[in-house]
């Protein structure tokens with residue numbers, strides 16, 4: 060659906076992006092993460108055919124940005140990080156204006172616009188002036204606008220930036236809705252936790268170079284190389300810790316008020332013997348589960364040192 064090879068953009072001697080490789084299939088939601096100036100916008104604008112690369116290839120649904128930009132623009136909905144709305148236009152007029160530009164004619168035009176307003180939950184602002192919308196509502200209007208021509212591919216540049224927590228959740232739910240409609244999406248952000256439950260693939264870019272490009276599962280595995288368990292027993296926790304201490308597979312045991320934090324050695328994934336040993340030693344298990352990966356710390360580990368000048 061979206062493929063790039065060695066995609067590179069130079070300004071003078073400066074590489075805005077360097078050797079970007081993407082291979083996204085239909086229905087993929089790619090979280091494009093990186094600090095300010097990393098190259099996210101540059102990559103998206105090239106795929107949207109709004110900017111030429113210095114070298115490299117990009118294809119959307121098999122169409123090359125060099126030979127078939129018109130077809131690509133039909134297939135792609137690109138939402139830039141900042142866009143203006145016109146002061147003297149109502150929400151519905153704003154959408155109709157762009158629907159007309161997409162040559163959506165007659166009764167169909169209003170129908171499509173109403174449908175999109177409904178999709179982004181903005182029906183209630185249909186007759187409000189566009190410049191009176193909140194930032195979150197404006198972003199949703201921007202999304203409605205790029206959906207008018209029913210594009211298969213969406214390129215969304217920081218759609219959640221500047222939004223309050225509630226509006227972020229609404230934006231995330233909207234992205235999930237678009238994902239469920241089968242759209243192929245590239246969505247950029249400064250932060251991974253915001254996107255991790257929406258995306259199935261993640262790319263981390265810094266200073267024009269993509270250092271991570273993998274499925275969300277693989278990225279999480281990369282961050283968490285050791286399994287951490289929370290183990291609770293009724294009664295003598297210290298005695299339970301002693302039982303586990305003898306195991307070759309355990310790296311460390313750290314007591315907490317109501318349970319033990321048991322870190323397994325790297326590469327150990329099968330820990331099914333541990334509860335058996337505790338039970339055999341006469342303990343009653345009240346808690347036994349893997350610690351969930353903390354997305355904030357995963358992100359910090361992955362992006363350590365990023366955004367700093369060399």
Ligand SMILES: Nc1ncnc2c1ncn2[C@@H]1O[C@H](COP(=O)(O)OP(=O)(O)OP(=O)(O)O)[C@@H](O)[C@H]1O
Nearest residue numbers: 070074075093094095096097098099100101102140
């Ligand atoms: N027209 C230009 N001339 C010179 N340098 C440019 C130009 N456009 C972008 N750059 C540089 O290319 C780099 C990548 O910019 P880009 O806008 O792609 O980053 P980004 O990851 O989208 O950042 P942000 O999160 O701030 O939007 C930046 O260092 C930027 O200053």
